[in-house]
Amino acid sequence: MKTTNDIIDGVPVIEKLSVDELAAGKHRFFFKASTDSLGNYHRIPVIVIKGAEPGTKLFIQSTLHGDEVQGVDVIHQVLPHLDPDTLKGTVVLVPGANPPGMQLASRYYPSQNETQTFTNLNRMMPGDAKSSNAGSRYAHALWHNLYMGNADIFLDLHTQSTGTAFPLFLFADFRSADVCRLAALQPADQILEDDGIDGSVETELVRAGIPSLTVELGCANVFDPDMTQRGVQGILNTMIDYHMIAGKVNLLGIESYVGNDDVSITADTGGFARVMVQLNQEVSKDQLVATMTNAFGDVVAKYTAPCDGRVLSVCTTPLREPGATIVQILRRV
Template identity: 50%
Template sequence: MVMDRMQGVPVIDHYDAEKLEAGIHRFYFRAGASAFGVDHLLPLIVIKGSKPGPKLFVQSSLHGDEVQGIDIIHSISEGLSPEQLSGVLTLVPGANPSGLGQGSRYFSFLTDGFSQTDLNRVMPGDETASDAAGRFAAVLWNHLYAGNAHLFLDLHTQSTGTAYPFFVFADRRNRVVDHLVKLVPADLIANDPGEDGTVETEMLKAGIPALTLEVGAPRIFDRDMTRRGAQAIRNIMIDQQMIEGTADMLGTTPYCGDQLTSIRARIGGISRIKVELNQWVDEGQVLAEQVNPFGDVQETYVAPYAGRVASIATDPLRAPGALLVRLLK
């Protein structure tokens, strides 16, 4: 229901794709308010096809420093007309306005102090929760997602200070997920048993096939990631007969694995990463060193097994426990 307008765009507090006419629609979705009483508004782009078909929901930036998906969403929506589409494509380019405004992974809110919550660990939320993040998540789940997705793609990147290649988390025990992930022109695919509270896992529990696409590094737009991420969405839409065309893997052959290991700093210090993203490494190969402020090597980290480099630290300053390198086997 339209409640208001912001910059001429209708503001809604509940989204129901079934009630829309075929066409291109833009809304701001109201997801509660800040402690100051100002609404949290999420941009919502809906392209409803002139013919019936599946509902594909694509979301970016539930972590506010992970913005690459915004560019992917803009790319996929540009030039796509309802006449070309069967079904409904729902696009949310910015799912965490609090985090986006601060360049932060977290949803921030005032309570008895200042709190920060990872929204991708508290789904499906609770509209009666004692914290604002749980309520925000529940509004997304119950009034934005519910009833509007047969398939769900959650676009992420690595967090500030680290980077991924094009990396996909997919619970391949689900038959549809196992099929869809083969359409993604990724570098690496991890067979993901899931984590409670994430959009991907909670969607699967609800019977909705979902993938988490990690499209590179935070806080930048990378043209190649935009090209490949948009092609992944097109490939899935082609496969689901939402649009016409032929799927294109862009010449990629993803490396698939089911063991993902994070090598973390044993001490605080300045890190020197010795490997590149997506590089093959052998067991015992040096992955990283840490030096003290004088440049003296204090710790050396080696690969526990042979595999591909799935993530690296890009910020040289690493506190104890911080991620240095992640390997996929």
């Protein structure tokens, strides 16, 4: 544990987290990541609930992408369920891992340099402390001073990006039996058997031997009560199955559709998209899924499903430029 002499609003500031050094109980910290262009530290809120008995270390992070705030509500609503007197193990919760991106309602980590770089932190792990990219330095601080040593299993809470929507959807590396176990505990609508994306939290943690899921909870920039309830239940299910708390796993009657390939239908021309399918809907090859109109209301393009499958994502913002995603379909091949 590396502390500082700083106290902000009664909350101590740390430079490195080590939950093994903490006493049982509830702890709040601000974690110092890297500095901005004024030399001020980005401070990330961290909550640690350490049980009276040893057990699994569960790490839950939200909003590494700054517009994906749904996980903040999940973390806030799961807190009343966490009692250190009855908990076995430790839960680390980060309700907002990218404060500068959150302030801009932006997916990215913004940095003020010659090119005004906007970095996708979920492609930067484990980061580089000497990088010319400020986002990579920030990722290095998260990885080495916050994640490492404090997680046996990891849930990374996300949503779709601004202007699009997911159901409750998981990226899960099914080559790992431990990841399969984690995935089976979430009340997810759909799951992609995911070989991983270089630099993502999920992929790099799995490579480091820490079972991890990317949990997608609907739409960006909103708190959806249904997604909150289901996200909380997934966390409780995880804790029950790993013998951290008492109870019975409850999947809320949801049976997950598991696919191994996601197919994107993208705009060939800009205009106003009208999506004709809904999330989780089964579609057949050649089924009409969307149209594009111009400013005069003329239909200038029709989009059909290239395969059978399940609707994984839809655009929620009608204006689409060329190359923008309109619909995604999850299928099994």
